[in-house]
Structures are given as structure tokens and as C-alpha cells.
Amino acid sequence: MSEKPSSDDIQTQAMAANDTKQTTSAAGERDEPQAQPIKGLLFKFISAGFSFFVAGVNDGSLGALVPYVSHVYGVNLAVVSSL
Numbered sequence: 664m665s666e667k668p669s670s671d672d673i674q675t676q677a678m679a680a681n682d683t684k685q686t687t688s689a690a691g692e693r694d695e696p697q698a699q700p701i702k703g704l705l706f707k708f709i710s711a712g713f714s715f716f717v718a719g720v721n722d723g724s725l726g727a728l729v730p731y732v733s734h735v736y737g738v739n740l741a742v743v744s745s746l
Contacts, residue, residue: 725746733743 729740729743732738732746733740736743
């Protein structure tokens with residue numbers, strides 16, 4: 664009566680099967696699998712950078728305008744800071 668293979672045996676066999684699927688180069692060295700580039704990654708990266716740039720310009724512009732806003736509208740800095 665034969666025994667059922669244990670989960671360790673199955674895992675070892677699966678790892679061995681994966682090792683044999685790798686290709687070999689002309690020199691007999693194994694080639695590592697190449698990572699596939701994600702489609703649209705460059706567009707997403709540039710879009711995120713542009714969004715952060717616009718948010719920074721928006722937040723930074725009011726700080727430079729505080730003296731002018733307080734002078735033109737005749738309000739103190741506490742009112743301007745609530746904008």
C-alpha cells in the first residue's frame with residue numbers, strides 16, 4: 664500500500680518543476696525571468712507629479728498674497744488666515 668505524498672513533498676516537486684522551466688543561455692547560465700512593464704505607468708507617474716505641483720502652487724500662492732489682501736480689503740491677518 665503506497666503512502667500519500669506529504670505537502671512538503673508536493674511543494675518540493677513544484678519548486679523543482681519551476682526550476683526546470685527556466686531557459687538557459689548559450690553559455691549554460693540560467694536567464695532570470697524579465698519583469699513586464701505596466702502599461703500606462705509613465706502617464707500615471709507624470710499625472711501624479713503634475714497634480715502635486717498644482718496643489719503646491721495653489722497652497723503657496725495665498726501666502727505671498729496675504730499682505731496685499733489685508734491691505735486692499737482692510738482686514739487683519741486673522742481674517743485673511745481663515746481663507
